Amino acid sequence: MNNSDASTLTEFILLGFSGLEEMQNLLFSLLFGIYIFTIMGNGAIVCAVRLDQRLHTPMYILLGNFAFLEIWYITSSVPTMLVSSLSETKTISFAGCLLQFYFFTSLGTTEVYFLCIMAYDRYLAICRPLHYLTIMTPRLCYILMSLCWVFGFLSYSVSTVQVSQLPFCGPNVIDHFMCDMDPLMALSCVPAPTTEMVFYVLSSVIIMLALLYILGSYTLLLIAVFKVPSAAGRRKAFSTCGSHLTLVCLFFGALLAMYVSPTAENPATMQKVTTLxxxxxxxFLNPLIYSLRNKEMKAALKTVLRIH
Structure with missing residues (x-):
């Protein structure tokens, strides 16, 4: 079958959570509420970091850029889910499906890289406090952030091109709420082991190396915290590190389940819940854990938003 055959397929049908028709309105309301809160929470953080001079330090610059990333990351999937939950046709164009796949995987990978440099920043701040300001300069901070965005969007460009070259001649029903690798591979008219292997090997390398680096950084960080003489200082550090590590483990746990090994044989509902x-x-949780629990950030938000 040649590539011209793929042109017979111009759109996909996203089933979403089709087995829960009686809960579509509730699901829409829940997703819409989470989406609005996430946009507002992360948007407030971006504004606070940009407008408050006290937050023009590497740690807060990273947090502000991370919040900006989260806005686009959730936007790459939730609007499609919202439209699909209310639509009767639930269709998405072939090009739109590929674009969603590319942006969703690229933004997710960029987030993985950001979590690495944020762990590095915290490691320097706690383990090497006397050298922190000379090492983590604003210039280095901006370089690291730029590299995260560049490599995040380059990482899966080859996989996206490979998927775009696959012949999709029908059926066109995707039992998912978004375009992801497993659902797309299941609809390909011919097996594509090379495409699948490239995607999952790359995913495994990125996720495992990033996770090992983050856990290693926080291990060294926690060892340093044990040496802090002040009990109050230890409690504050443990509280911050504990909440960060919890979110990292939850995020990477879901990624490991989805991308380190092919999950096509898993129930479709499990894939949807994991992706969700x-x-x-x-x-949704990132603003609460990384920023809104921070005293300096809350003070800046009160100033910027005129909350007294």
Whole structure:
């Protein structure tokens, strides 16, 4: 079958949570509420970091850019889910499906890289406090952030091109709420082991190396915290590190389940719930855990938003 055969397929049908028709209105309301809160929470953080001079330090610059990333990450999936939950046709164009696949995987990968440099920043701040300001300069901070965005969007460009070259001649029903690798591979008219192997090997390498690096950084960080003489200082550090590590483990746990090994044989509902968790729940929690629990950030938000 040649590539011209693929042109016979111009759109896909996203079933979403089709087995829960009686709960579509509730699901729409829940997703819409989470989406609005996530946009507002992360948007407030971006504004606070940009407008408050006290937050023009590497740690807050990273948090502000991370919040900006989260806005786009959740936007790459939730609007499609919202439209699909109310639509009778639930269709998405072939090009739109590929674009969603590319942006969703690229933004998710960029988030993985950001979590690495944020762990590095915290490691320097706690383990090497005397050298922190000379090492983590604003210039280095901007370089690291730029690299995260560039490599995040380059990482899966080859996989996206490979998927776009696959012949999709029917059926065109995707038993998912978004375009992801497993659902697309299941609809390909011919087996594509090379495409699948490239995607999953790359995913495994990125996720495992990033997770090992983050856990290693926080291990060294926690060892340093044990040496803090002040009990109050230890409690504050443990509280911050504990909440960060919890979110990292939840986020990477879902990624490991989805991308380190092919999950096509898993129940479709399990794939949907897992994807929903790291694509919607973690962006929703990130403002609360990384920024809104921070005293300096809350003070800046009160100033910027005129909350007294």
């Amino acid at each position: 968790f790291y694509s919607v729940v973690t962006p």
